[in-house]
Amino acid sequence: MRTLLRRYLREISVGAAYAALLALLAWQAPRYFQQQFASVWVSIAPILVLAIGMTLVILSRNIDISVGWQLSVCGVVGGLLARAGVPMPAVFALVTVLGAAMGAVNGALVAFMRLPSIVVTLATMVILRQGLAWARQGEAVYGLPADFQWFGLSQAAGEGVLVLAAMALFCAFAWGLRWLAAGRAVYAVGSDREAARLAGIRTGRVVFAVFVLMGALAGVAAMLQSVRSPQVDPNAGKDLELRVIAAVVVGGVAVSGGRGTLIGVLLGVALLGTIGSALVFLDVHSTWQRALEGGIILLAVSTDALRRRSGP
Amino acid sequence: MTAASPNPAGAGARLRAAVHASPQQWVLAGLLAVEVGVFSVVGTNFFSADAAYQVTRLSVELGLLALALTLVIVTGGIDLSVGSLLGLCAVLFGTFWRDFGMSPVLAGGAAIGVGGLGGLLNAVFITRQRIPPLIVTLGSFSLFRGLAEGITRGVDNYTNFPASFLALGNGPQIPVFLATAAGAWLLLHRSTVGRALCAIGHTPEGARHAGIPVERRVALVYVLSGLASGLAAVIYAARVGQAKADAGTGYELAAITAVVLGGTSIFGGRGSIVGSLLGLFAIAILQIGLRLASGPAEAAGVLTGVLLLVAISIQGALSRQAVARPATAKPTEEELEMKNSQLAVLCVVILAAAAIVASSNYLLVRSIATGPRAAPSAGGVGPPSRKITLAMMPKSKGNAYFIACQRGAEAAARELGVDLIWDGPTDPDPAKQNEIVDTWATRGVDVICVAAENGKGLSTALRAARKKGIRIVTYDADADPDARDFFVNQATPQGIGYTLMDTAARVMGGEGEFAIITASLTAANMNEWRKHINERLAKYPRIKLLDVRPCDDIQRKAQEETTVLLNKHANLKLIMAICSPAVPGAAEAVKQSGREGVKVIGLGLPNENKAYVHEGITEAVILWNTMNLGYLTVRAGHDLVTGRLRPGAREIAAGRLGTLRIEGDNILLGTPFVFTKDNIDQFDF
Numbered sequence: 001m002r003t004l005l006r007r008y009l010r011e012i013s014v015g016a017a018y019a020a021l022l023a024l025l026a027w028q029a030p031r032y033f034q035q036q037f038a039s040v041w042v043s044i045a046p047i048l049v050l051a052i053g054m055t056l057v058i059l060s061r062n063i064d065i066s067v068g069w070q071l072s073v074c075g076v077v078g079g080l081l082a083r084a085g086v087p088m089p090a091v092f093a094l095v096t097v098l099g100a101a102m103g104a105v106n107g108a109l110v111a112f113m114r115l116p117s118i119v120v121t122l123a124t125m126v127i128l129r130q131g132l133a134w135a136r137q138g139e140a141v142y143g144l145p146a147d148f149q150w151f152g153l154s155q156a157a158g159e160g161v162l163v164l165a166a167m168a169l170f171c172a173f174a175w176g177l178r179w180l181a182a183g184r185a186v187y188a189v190g191s192d193r194e195a196a197r198l199a200g201i202r203t204g205r206v207v208f209a210v211f212v213l214m215g216a217l218a219g220v221a222a223m224l225q226s227v228r229s230p231q232v233d234p235n236a237g238k239d240l241e242l243r244v245i246a247a248v249v250v251g252g253v254a255v256s257g258g259r260g261t262l263i264g265v266l267l268g269v270a271l272l273g274t275i276g277s278a279l280v281f282l283d284v285h286s287t288w289q290r291a292l293e294g295g296i297i298l299l300a301v302s303t304d305a306l307r308r309r310s311g312p
Numbered sequence: 313m314t315a316a317s318p319n320p321a322g323a324g325a326r327l328r329a330a331v332h333a334s335p336q337q338w339v340l341a342g343l344l345a346v347e348v349g350v351f352s353v354v355g356t357n358f359f360s361a362d363a364a365y366q367v368t369r370l371s372v373e374l375g376l377l378a379l380a381l382t383l384v385i386v387t388g389g390i391d392l393s394v395g396s397l398l399g400l401c402a403v404l405f406g407t408f409w410r411d412f413g414m415s416p417v418l419a420g421g422a423a424i425g426v427g428g429l430g431g432l433l434n435a436v437f438i439t440r441q442r443i444p445p446l447i448v449t450l451g452s453f454s455l456f457r458g459l460a461e462g463i464t465r466g467v468d469n470y471t472n473f474p475a476s477f478l479a480l481g482n483g484p485q486i487p488v489f490l491a492t493a494a495g496a497w498l499l500l501h502r503s504t505v506g507r508a509l510c511a512i513g514h515t516p517e518g519a520r521h522a523g524i525p526v527e528r529r530v531a532l533v534y535v536l537s538g539l540a541s542g543l544a545a546v547i548y549a550a551r552v553g554q555a556k557a558d559a560g561t562g563y564e565l566a567a568i569t570a571v572v573l574g575g576t577s578i579f580g581g582r583g584s585i586v587g588s589l590l591g592l593f594a595i596a597i598l599q600i601g602l603r604l605a606s607g608p609a610e611a612a613g614v615l616t617g618v619l620l621l622v623a624i625s626i627q628g629a630l631s632r633q634a635v636a637r638p639a640t641a642k643p644t645e646e647e648l649e650m651k652n653s654q655l656a657v658l659c660v661v662i663l664a665a666a667a668i669v670a671s672s673n674y675l676l677v678r679s680i681a682t683g684p685r686a687a688p689s690a691g692g693v694g695p696p697s698r699k700i701t702l703a704m705m706p707k708s709k710g711n712a713y714f715i716a717c718q719r720g721a722e723a724a725a726r727e728l729g730v731d732l733i734w735d736g737p738t739d740p741d742p743a744k745q746n747e748i749v750d751t752w753a754t755r756g757v758d759v760i761c762v763a764a765e766n767g768k769g770l771s772t773a774l775r776a777a778r779k780k781g782i783r784i785v786t787y788d789a790d791a792d793p794d795a796r797d798f799f800v801n802q803a804t805p806q807g808i809g810y811t812l813m814d815t816a817a818r819v820m821g822g823e824g825e826f827a828i829i830t831a832s833l834t835a836a837n838m839n840e841w842r843k844h845i846n847e848r849l850a851k852y853p854r855i856k857l858l859d860v861r862p863c864d865d866i867q868r869k870a871q872e873e874t875t876v877l878l879n880k881h882a883n884l885k886l887i888m889a890i891c892s893p894a895v896p897g898a899a900e901a902v903k904q905s906g907r908e909g910v911k912v913i914g915l916g917l918p919n920e921n922k923a924y925v926h927e928g929i930t931e932a933v934i935l936w937n938t939m940n941l942g943y944l945t946v947r948a949g950h951d952l953v954t955g956r957l958r959p960g961a962r963e964i965a966a967g968r969l970g971t972l973r974i975e976g977d978n979i980l981l982g983t984p985f986v987f988t989k990d991n992i993d994q995f996d997f
Binding site: 034035036114115119120130138139225229235242246289294295297 | 390437441443444446447448450451452453454455456457458459461462565568569572578579608610611612613614616617618620621624625628629708709711712715738859861864865866867868871872875876877878879880882893896897900904905919920923
C-alpha cells in the first residue's frame with residue numbers, strides 16, 4: 001500500500017488538487033457544474049490529444065516546442081482543403097499525414113542526426129510560425145463548407161464526438177504505453193538510451209516514431225480544434241506548446257525522461273484547463289491567472305523533488 | 313570584432329586561441345560578411361555608419377540576455393525566464409520611479425536588484441531542490457510575466473521618463489554592453505570560475521569530485537542571468553521610452569538562438585562569448601538588412617530558423633566525429649581524415665548559407681527600387697520628378713482590420729504613383745514598431761505613416777525620423793502631437809466609446825448586465841475606449857458591467873472566454889467585443905450556447921460578421937470604413953511631400969472621398985459607422 005502510494009504520489013496529489021478545486025467550486029459557485037464543466041472538457045479535448053503526444057516525446061527524454069504552430073499550420077491547411085471541396089474524411093486523413101510529415105522532420109534531425117530536441121524544435125517552431133505568417137498574413141480561412149463545423153453533425157453530437165475521440169486516443173495510448181513492447185521501449189529509451197540500445201532496442205527508430213506520432217496527433221488536434229468554429233484562426237496554436245508542456249509536467253512526467261503515466265497527464269490537463277474558468281466563477285481578477293499557473297507548476301515540480309529525496 | 317587585424321603567425325595562433333574561435337565561428341563570421349555584402353548591394357543605405365549604429369543599438373538588450381545565457385548554457389542549463397524577468401524588472405523600474413518617487417538611477421539600481429532576486433529564485437529551485445532548469449525556468453517564465461501583469465493590472469504603462477534618462481537609451485548603452493561583454497569574456501575564458509563552469513557542463517559529478525563547488529557556481533550563473541535581465545530592462549525602458557508588462561516577450565528564444573548559432577554547445581561544457589556576439593549580429597543584421605531592402609520581416613524569422621538548424625547540424629556532426637576519434641586506432645591518419653571531412657563540411661555550410669541568403673535576396677532584388685534617396689526637400693511645391701516612397705505600418709500585419717487598410721492604401725498608391733512599403737510587426741509589439749521606424753529613417757523614405765501601438769513610446773523614434781526631414785503621418789492611433797505632422801483620425805476614442813455604449817444600451821433596452829472581451833489588458837487604445845465606455849456607462853444607471861476578459865487577439869480564446877462568461881452569468885444580456893477577432897469568436901460562443909437573450913456588439917469588420925448579423929446573434933458591428941482610412945492616409949502623406957497639404961490647412965481634397973475636414977492637425981475621416989442587418993451587405997471588406 002505504501003509503495004503504491006509513493007509510486008503514484010504525483011497522480012494522487014494532482015488528482016487531489018483537481019478534486020479540491022472542484023469542491024471549492026461546488027461550494028462557492030455551484031452554477032459551474034451546470035454547463036461550464038462540460039464546455040471545459042470540449043475546449044481541452046485538443047489539448048489532451050497534444051498532451052498525449054508530448055508525453056511520449058518527454059518520456060523519450062526529448063521535448064517538442066513546435067507543436068503549437070504545427071497545429072496552426074495543420075488547421076489552416078485543413079480549412080483550405082475543405083474549402084477547395086475535398087471531402088471531410090479525406091481532409092482529416094491528409095491533415096494527419098501533414099502533421100506526421102512535420103513530426104518526421106523533427107524526428108529525423110533528433111533521432112538520426114542526434115541533435116538536441118529543444119533546439120531543433122525551437123528552430124522548426126520559428127520556421128513554421130513565420131512561414132505561416134508570411135504565406136497567410138494572419139488571415140483566417142472563411143467560407144468553409146457546411147459539413148466542416150462539427151463534422152456536419154449537430155452541435156451537441158459534435159461536442160460529444162470531440163471529447164470521445166480525445167478520450168479514445170487517450171485510452172489507446174495509455175494501454176499501449178503500459179502493455180505493448182513499443183510502449184515499454186519509449187520508457188526504456190528515456191531512462192537510459194545506451195542501456196536500451198544494448199538491450200536490443202533500436203533507439204533511433206523509437207525516437208523518430210515518437211516525433212512522427214507527435215506530429216500526427218498535432219494534426220488530429222488541429223482538426224478537433226478547428227471544427228469548433230465555422231472559420232479557421234491561424235493563431236489557434238499560439239502559446240499552446242507551453243500550456244501542453246506545463247500540463248504534462250504538472251501531471252508528473254519527468255523531464256529527465258522515462259517516468260510518468262498518462263493518467264497523471266489527464267489530471268494535469270484537466271487541472272490547468274479548469275483554472276482559468278474557475279477564477280472567473282470565483283470572481284478573481286483575470287490578471288492573476290498566469291501567475292497562479294506558474295505557481296502551480298513550481299509547486300508540482302517541488303513535490304517531485306521531495307519525492308526523490310524521500311525515495312530510495 | 314576582435315580578430316580583425318593581421319598578426320604574425322605565432323600571435324595569430326594565440327589570438328585564435330584567445331577568442332576561442334571554433335570552425336563554426338569562422339563559418340558564422342563568413343556568413344556575416346556575406347550578409348553585409350548582399351545587403352550593401354540590395355538594401356538602401358545599409359552600408360552606412362547610421363545603419364551600423366542602429367544594428368548595435370537594437371541588439372543591446374538581446375545581447376545582454378545572450379551573454380548571460382551563454383554562461384547558463386555552458387553549465388548545461390537553460391534559462392527560459394529571461395524575457396519575462398525583463399518585463400517584470402521594467403515594470404518595477406517604472407513603479408519605483410513613478411510611484412515611490414525614486415530617481416531614475418536609484419530605480420534602475422533597484423530594478424537590477426530585483427532581477428538578481430529573480431535569478432536567485434531560479435537558482436534556489438535548481439540547486440537546492442535539484443529540479444531541472446528547463447522546468448524551473450518554464451515555471452518562472454509564467455510566474456514573472458504573470459506578476460508583471462498583476463502589478464500593472466495589465467493596463468498601467470510607465471512613460472514620460474525624464475529626457476536625461478531617455479538619452480541613456482540613445483547611445484550610452486553601447487559602451488555598457490561592450491563592457492559587460494568584456495567582463496563575460498574574462499569570466500568565461502580567463503578565470504578559474506569559467507573553467508569550473510565548463511567542467512560542470514561536461515560532467516557535474518566529475519566537477520564535484522575535482523573539488524568545484526558545483527551548487528555555488530551554478531547558482532552564480534542564474535543570478536548573473538537575472539542581473540543581466542534587470543540591466544536589459546532598464547536599457548529597454550530608456551530606449552523604448554516606456555515600461556509595460558509585455559516588454560521582452562519572445563526575447564528568450566531569440567537570445568537562445570544567438571547563443572546556439574554562435575557555437576555554444578546546448579549540451580553544456582563548451583561555449584564562446586565571441587561566438588554568441590557573432591550569432592547575435594548575424595540575426596540582427598539579417599532582420600535589419602531585410603527591412604532596409606524592403607523584404608518581408610517574416611523571411612528573417614524563417615531564415616533564422618533555418619540557420620539555427622544548419623548550425624546545430626554542423627555542431628552535431630563535428631562533435632560526433634570528435635567523440636568517435638579516440639576509439640579508433642591510428643590517430644595521425646584519422647586526424648588527417650578528420651580535417652578533410654571537416655573542411656568538406658565547412659565548405660558545404662558556407663555554400664549553403666550563401667545560397668540561402670542569395671536566393672532570399674533574389675526575390676528581394678526584383679522588388680527593390682533604385683539606389684539611395686536624398687532626404688526630401690522641405691515643402692517643395694508641385695509633383696517631384698522622382699517617385700515618392702511612402703512607408704506605412706500597421707499595428708500588426710495579421711489583423712483583418714489592417715489588411716483592409718492595406719487594400720485602401722494600395723489603391724491610393726496606384727492612383728498617385730507612389731511606392732508603398734507595407735511592413736509591421738507580426739504581433740502587436742511596440743518595441744518592434746520602434747525598430748521598423750528606425751530602419752525606415754536609416755533607409756531614407758519620404759513619408760512614414762504609422763498606427764502607433766503605443767504613442768508615447770513611438771514618439772522618440774518618430775521625432776528622430778522627423779529631424780532627418782521625413783514627413784510623419786499617424787493614423788488609427790496617434791503619437792505625441794510634436795512627433796508627427798498630421799494625424800488621420802478615424803474617430804475619437806470618445807466617439808468610439810460613446811457609440812459602443814449607446815448602441816449597447818439601445819440593444820439592451822436600457823437595463824441589464826453586460827461584459828467586455830478585449831484584446832489584451834495592456835493595449836493602450838482599448839483601455840482608452842474602455843475609459844470612455846465607463847464614462848458613458850454613468851448615464852445608464854440600470855446597466856451593469858460585470859467583467860472584462862482578455863482574448864490575446866485570438867479568436868479561439870475569445871470563444872472560450874465568452875463561453876465561460878455565459879455560463880457564469882445567467883442574466884448576461886450582451887457581450888461587447890472591442891477587438892476585431894473577438895466579435896466572431898464571441899458570436900460563435902453565443903450561438904453554441906443556444907442562449908436566445910444574449911446579443912453581441914463590437915468593433916469589427918463587416919465581412920467576418922455578416923453571417924452572425926443575419927442570424928440575429930450579432931446585433932451591430934461598429935466601425936469606420938477601414939479601407940478609406942488607409943486610402944486617406946496615403947493621400948495625406950503624398951500631399952504633404954508635394955506641398956499640397958501644409959500645416960494650418962482646413963480641408964483636404966481626398967480623391968474618391970471628396971473633400972474632408974481638418975481640425976487643427978487632425979484629418980477627420982468621419983463618424984463611426986454602425987453596421988446592422990439592414991446595411992451590412994452593401995460593404996465588402
